Amino acid sequence: METISADDLRTDAMPTEVDRLAGELGRSDLQMRARLIRADILLQAGETAESGRLAQQVNAWATEHADARLLAGSHHLLAVFFHQVGDMADALAHADQCVTNSGADMPARVRARHLSMLAISLHGNGSPDEARQRFREALDVATAAGELKLSLQVLNNMAYTEYQAGNATDASALIPEMRAFETRYGVPLRPHYLDTIARIEMMHGRYAEAEATLRPVVNGSTEHLPTKGNPLAECLLTVAEAQRLSGDVDRAQQTLDRAVAVCDEYGLMSSRARVREQQAQLYAATGRYREAYEEYRRFHTEIEALQAAQREARARALQAVFETEEARRASERFRELAQRDALTGLYNRRFVDERLAVLLDGAAASRAPLSAALVDLDHFKRINDTLSHATGDVVLQQVAALLAAAVGGAEVAARLGGEEFLLILPDTDADEAVRRCERLRQAIHAHPWQPVTGEIPVSASIGVTTVVDGRSTPSALLAQADRNLYAAKRAGRNRVVADPA
Known part of the structure; x- marks a missing residue:
């Protein structure tokens, strides 16, 4: 069963x-493997709550028994679960733990799925460069x-x-790669x-091409089954939009009428609402x-x-996942993970959103x-474009270590996304904040980057603000910190700018 999707x-x-x-044989390990398979099936069928509950059970057992394979699998399903419920x-946090527990003996198909879920989660958390890297790793595997x-x-x-x-x-650069699977491999x-x-x-405004792309679906070609239900409704919506944008309003109306019939036949409430919007x-x-106004009100x-x-x-669904004591303990354990940036280990924007209000x-x-203080690396795109995103990740990790070393106690070092970081310094007045930020700027600039970036320098601009x-x-x-950061960039970068006197 584990080899079958x-x-x-x-x-x-x-x-x-x-x-x-x-269970009758007393083989709890086999029970957990079977439950993980069942959780995956239920998730595909839309039974989100029960799938999440089972995945959490398996995860708690795998944690207690240090079963890396089941840890990876259960973290994967929990990552999908939380993505579906919008967290x-x-x-x-779970996608990162999933990949961490994916050993070298993991089947390639499984490892690729895990990397792809990590990429999706990174994208959802505002880290597009890291997402692209993990997607490419998944594709290569x-x-x-x-x-x-x-x-x-x-x-x-x-x-x-x-x-x-x-x-x-x-996005367009990926279309030929996708089409090659059909023309070259028959997929x-x-x-x-x-x-x-x-x-x-x-x-790109290529509305006729978009309509031609979806013609096999809307015409019911057997090569592109299933051509009914939700897939057909979604494709009809896209075709209707393309026809409207190209000015062919009569055919757009005919396509929308057909989409209404499909939605009513299959009870597709979400797609039906989007038909009203179109x-x-x-x-x-x-x-x-x-x-138009009345239709939009109904939408x-x-x-x-x-x-x-x-x-x-x-x-x-969330109640089902966290209803047991084991799940509650896991919730506390993963709360810390959820507040950390997966690449650097610093706190993330979610933590900042919660903690900054408390500190104020x-x-x-x-x-x-x-x-x-907002800290932004200068010309960071050059490192990614000239060297690689992997090199960029190393730079981010080493800068993060410098930021972590610069704070203590109730102070916070966080990564907000991309190459932007934040320091929160309670009980620190303006003069002291500027001195500390200047020391940090110098530490970043003087760091031994040559083994990592070669001749490309690494520096940071910092905008610092203080409320008394x-x-x-x-x-x-x-x-206000962002305005000061912009001023530092505009003044030539690699400098600290504070509030006006």
């Missing part, structure tokens, strides 16, 4: 029976092992994340892969503004109802100063 197993009857038999920080379907899945994930980020050039592109390609083509835009494009009402139902479902409240209560009695908000404090 969850899509192919389809039902959890077999792993449930193995779980029962293993990106926990998803990243899958391709080397001859896992063509998995390679294509990874490519689609890469392309879709670039599309979501609005990176039209990077058909699934409907949602074609939809990804069409969406990217639309970013219909409103089509009405507006033809000057029917009153009808807004349906979306609000769907979002409320999703929030309730997520709450039930404390400073206000004691009428003590508090300083914050804590009377500020996190957003206002960071905005």
